[in-house]
Amino acid sequence: MKQTYNHVQFILVFLSVLLLFPLAGCWSSHEIEEQSLGVGMAFDKAKESMIEKELDEQGEGYAKKNLITSTYQLITPQVASSTTKQGGSQQKSYVNVSETGDSAFQMVRELSLRSDTPLISHHMKVIVIGEALARSYSLERLVNQNLRDNDLRPSCLVLISKGRASDTLESKTAGEIPSFRLYGMLDNTYRTTRILPPMSLIKLESKFQSGSSFLLQNVLSANGEIKFAGAAIIKGKTNKMIGFLNEEELEGLTWITGKGRGGLVKSFDKKTGQPIAYEIESMKSHIKPHVKGNNISFDVHIESEGRLSENWVVSGNPSENQFLQKAQKTSEKEVKHLVRNVVEKMQKEYQVDVAGFGKQLRIKHPRVWMRVKENWDQTFSEVPINYHVKLTIKDYGMSGSNK
Incomplete structure (x- = not known):
């Protein structure tokens, strides 16, 4: 009887020890303070930054064709800390980083050579594609990596910019994050007939599969100000932009x-x-x-x-x-x-x-x-x-x- 009791007691102690392991959290996790949160992306026709030009001239850059400039809007620990200390009145609440190349995936990984905080895309709100790029390349190719990336949520919204897309990720208002502003403006469909229903990545994928022509919301930008102004027309057979509908x-x-x-x-x-x-x-x-x-x-x-x-x-x-x-x-x-x-x-x-x-x-x-x-x-x-x-x-x- 005593032996049975000891056996049961041993099993209970062993189970209690096992229960401690789930309480340890995710062993492979990284602290949020050690990450750069990607909240927005912009794709434009190639325009190298000064540091990229200097590296290319020195022969230190990687093998690539300068076709696309990707701009990533980040909320970094340094920015968040500085904004909190200054009350958000002077410091921008975001930082934009650009990379030029021919592979969206490679450009993302190149950011690791310029920052000690890795980019994560779980909170990505918007992808803005510049008019010149959308006319030259199939949208299906441009967002292919984003559709395959498990880190990027399929609810991320896609917009077209009449002008450089990177300009839409700028703001003059202290404490404002442009990607959040763009994302929130799409909720105003109950107040106007001049805003399209939001087009997410997963909906965009279905448009590609159907082969039908469709529209993407167009956004204008100037001096840190933005406005929704009509829609871009995407031709179904090519998935390229062919023109615009104005607001009326x-x-x-x-x-x-x-x-x-x-x-x-x-x-x-x-x-x-x-x-x-x-x-x-x-x-x-x-x-x-x-x-x-x-x-x-x-x-x-x-x-x-x-x-x-x-x-x-x-x-x-x-x-x-x-x-x-x-x-x-x-x-x-x-x-x-x-x-x-x-x-x-x-x-x-x-x-x-x-x-x-x-x-x-x-x-x-x-x-x-x-x-x-x-x-x-x-x-x-x-x-x-x-x-x-x-x-x-x-x-x-x-x-x-x-x-």
């Missing part, structure tokens, strides 16, 4: 897709020329394909409910049905103009479908789609499209009349 054209595309969460439509009263602002509370769109023999056509049905948020027409009473109907018709006319304008740009200038017409044809008429999918962008450029827009003003604000 992006508005029209949002109405076609029905993916807007908020925003406004500004129109002008025909009689007085004064502005009327229709605020969007809901939006939905339905693209209906029609097939007759070899002929394909589409009907786009757009519906929205909203409120009269601003009215400069002093002769009209917003509470009167006649005035509301007039304001609705004026706003509907403006939406039709936006839609026609962007469809003409897609069909006539760029000959690409970035609004999802082909997707609806594939769903409703799969056999027809199999016949036309290889040259769909070209076919789409000649397809007739009709529009049906219905806006309903349900609310006209606190003011019942203007005097």
Whole structure:
């Protein structure tokens, strides 16, 4: 009996010792204070830094072709410590480091020769690609390493810059981290129809696989200031950028897709020329394909409910049905103009479908789609499209009349 008791006691002690091992944490881990946190990346056409030029001249650089300049936005222990001590009022909260070469993976590893804190990419927020580079190289090749890298989260967002992408990772505001600013601005889709739904790396991969043309949010930068301004058009067959939609054209595309969460439509009263602002509370769109023999056509049905948020027409009473109907018709006319304008740009200038017409044809008429999918962008450029827009003003604000 005593022997059995001792045996049980030994097992319990042994198990207790084993339980101590998980409490030790990750044996192969590194302290956060010893890491450089990568939060943003920018890819541009090659532009060597001074230190890289000097090394190349001395023959100390590595074998490469100077095709791409990668800029990495880092939060380093030194920056974080300095910012904390100075209250964040003077010191930048980030540091940007650039490397030029022809291999994205090799450029990342080259940073290890310039810093004692290794780069980790678990917190990477955005990847910005410069216009010149996006026109010259397939986006699939440019982000190939990022898609394969297990350290990089597939939720990282991708943007296009009209100008050098590295400029979008600069800020004049003390304490601000530009990558976080870009990431946060994409949450403003509920306030405007001029921001695309965020395009993450994993969504971008699906676009590459589908072979369809698509859009990426465009960002402008100047003197540390940035602004979202339209969208870049990516051709499906080449995955290269071929042009831009401006802000108004992006508005029209949002109405076609029905993916807007908020925003406004500004129109002008025909009689007085004064502005009327229709605020969007809901939006939905339905693209209906029609097939007759070899002929394909589409009907786009757009519906929205909203409120009269601003009215400069002093002769009209917003509470009167006649005035509301007039304001609705004026706003509907403006939406039709936006839609026609962007469809003409897609069909006539760029000959690409970035609004999802082909997707609806594939769903409703799969056999027809199999016949036309290889040259769909070209076919789409000649397809007739009709529009049906219905806006309903349900609310006209606190003011019942203007005097």
